[in-house]
Amino acid sequence: MRLRKGDLVEVLTGEERGRRGKVLEVQRNKQTGRARVIVEGLRLAKKHRRTTRADKPGGIIDLPTPVEESNVVLLCPKCGKRTKVRREPHEGRRVRVCRECDEIIDT
């Protein structure tokens, strides 16, 4: 499954299993083709930062941790189901279509 920024996904494994959110970033490894995604509001790691300079206060900040692409599943924004997509030509370009409801997912 090739995910894109803005896709709605559900996490399949780990502590955050079953949680849903929007893909904020896709980090694809050009050599392996594998990708990790950063999902909005998920996998926030608490990082403790020491104050190093006066203008950079320390403390605890939330940093999103990337999830392996294979550990999330795409949710169709139209029917809300976990889905896979097929690609179809539509108005001169190829778009992703939900296999559950046949709606075009790309906007």
Ligand SMILES: [Zn+2]
């Ligand atoms: Zn659908």
